[in-house]
Amino acid sequence: MMIFTLLGLLVKIMLIILLVIIVILLLILIIxxxxxxxxxxxxxxxxxxxxxxxxxxxxxxxxxxxxxxxxxxxxxxxxxxxxKKSLRKKPKPVKKTRKSNFKMPGMTFFKEILNFAKEVLNVLKPKKISAFGTYGLDDPVNTALVSFLIQLFSELVPHAHIGLDPVFDSEMTDVEINISGKIRLAVLVYIFIKYLLKREVRQVVFRKRINTET
The missing domain is CATH 2.60.40 (Immunoglobulin-like)
Known part of the structure; x- marks a missing residue:
């Protein structure tokens, strides 16, 4: 009887631990x-x-x-x-040359990957963007090019507050940038599973590859 009591207690403890882990994972996904x-x-x-x-x-x-x-x-x-980063360089292992039966995926697969990247970037995009200051590169042409790219970015992202002034007669940088936003892991997991279940993606990701060493 004592053994069954201990086994029952152990099962209850394991169930409680499992429940706590599930709750923590759900909180990580939701919050x-x-x-x-x-x-x-x-x-x-x-x-x-x-x-x-x-x-x-x-x-x-x-x-x-x-x-x-x-x-x-x-x-x-x-x-x-x-x-701290280790300054010692580890020797690279010698890799054996292999022949693979890998075939380049079709355009449908790359279109799905592009759509996947767009959705992920839409989730990761910041809610607030601000940049203020002055900048000048070593070449006025490069400064003008950067100024054009900043103006283009301001038009593509209307909620961004950009106040960067170019300086063409000197090389200097005095810029402050602030970016903030939120990331919901549940949305990212949903997007990942949605595309992974698509036939065009699934056939490439889970396709078996046969490698032969030479």
Missing amino acids: PFNYRISAVLKEKANIYLHLNWAFFEVELWLEDLKPFVKVRIFKRVLINEPL
Whole structure:
């Protein structure tokens, strides 16, 4: 009897743990991620990324190409240190040449992928965009080209607030950029599954490939 009681208790604990995991996954899918990107471009580039989901926060600074990260849960700091990259180069493994029966997908597949990319970008697009300051490149022609591209971007994204003034007689950069928005993982998962179930995409993704080593 004692064994059955312990087994029953173990099953209940496992069911509770499974239920908690399912609830957490559902919350991750339903509750949106808020993100904010700020960049100050002067003599040195300083970029700041803030990602917030419910009680979870990630902050990433990039000052003069030196990354620094901070991670918090329930306002408690778990990680607060610079990111270090290994300077040692790992030897690349020697790859054996292989022959594959892979065939280039048709145009229908690429059209579906293009539509998929458009929907994903529509979900990821920021709600607020602002950019202010002055800029000037080493060549006035390049400055004029950048000015044209900025004007084109302002017309394509009417909700963006762009106040960038070109300087043609000197090379300088004094620009501040702010971008913010929301990401809903449930929508991204739905889009991914929708396209994955399409016959044109499924036939390419799940197609078996036979490789022969030489």
